[in-house]
Amino acid sequence: MSDELADNLRRYRRAKGISQEQLAHRAGLSVGPVRRIEQGDDGVRMETLHAIARALEIKTSELMKAGPPEPVKHDDPNSLNLRELRIALTPAIGLRSEVTPVGAEPDLRRLQRMTRDNAVLYFGDSYRSIAADLPALIRGANDAVAYYDSGEERAHALVARSQALQLAGRYLTQIRQYDLAHGAVREAIADAKAAGDQLVAASGVGGMCWMLMRTERFDEAEDVAVATMDLVEPKIKGATSDAYATWGGLAMEAAAAAARNNRPNEAKALRRAAGTAAKAVGVTHKNLLRHWSMFGPVTASMKELEDLMVAGDARAVVRKSGDEENLQEKSWKRLGGPSTNDGNRYHLDLARAQVRTGDATGAMEQLARLDEIAPEWFRHQASAAVTFEEITKKRRTLTTEMREVGSHLGVFA
Incomplete structure (x- = not known):
């Protein structure tokens, strides 16, 4: 990306008719980072790009363009450590039709319980245990979908596999295995849609948005989150806490993407939407397999601080952490x-x-x-x-x- 980034920055800066020193001043930076980027330095921090994009009055994504790939390190430990999970998620496929052997009837409750237990481990920071369990969990979910070919049982099996794949996708995103994560989450969304469970599918979209943001795909993250919000917006009467939490979670993902893409007005509007959902929930709502988080007023307030940090307003972060009621542990x-x-x-x-x-x-x-x-x-x-x-x-x-x-x-x- 370094050559393309250097060319883009130089072009936008010259279009503004400003020097490197003037751009650095507007961005609140020393001139060194600007010079290094235009010289092709690829060690730039994302927050530096955010600041420069704001100074140029463009989206961060406009500074970035894909370049030729760098050579992959041959000693990447995850190529071995994730071997079993990779086999489970990406099985080999040939021209001969594969016949999946049908064994005993799967225990869907056991699969869901195993996914839920591992979700608890995920939020409890126990990644090693998850890595060990995921291959068997994915294979079991695949067997369940293959066993049931119709009816409610198949829908339940598809939802069970969707939730297992969402767990895999979030774990892989956390450890920066983004391509493998994308495939897992994409299949999770497809399974939930096939089962007709819109909220589970929407929670998968939330995981997709998080992965997209981790790979600087801000435009797509915001667009897909907002589009999904339109489809699952809670009705005024009769909406469940799950519905509000899922919708609010998507609003938070969209706001985070907009803030990082130098779209502050859109980010504020989306944060207000998340705040509305949080107020409707009232207290922290927990449903790990529905929206993979605990959503409520405290979470919504915490996420607002992320936007301030992206905008470079560290003083506001410190001030709000001490003053805002929702952020006080009491x-x-x-x-x-x-x-x-x-x-x-x-x-x-x-x-x-x-x-x-x-x-x-x-x-x-x-x-x-x-x-x-x-x-x-x-x-x-x-x-x-x-x-x-x-x-x-x-x-x-x-x-x-x-x-x-x-x-x-x-x-x-």
């Missing part, structure tokens, strides 16, 4: 708390804001806490490594705790 007894993942993300955003407002000690305390309570989740967060590096630049000496955190993040060899 309020969670009344409103219900966030999911583990959402809570962890909130504390990571707060750490990033603290170091950028001069509170390196507070930021380090947040990182150390996350390293202790969610080590598997923590080590997969690129922004944690960035925040840690920013902290170390402000410290002459590193404590033992800091070295341990840095080693866990891969900052230190």
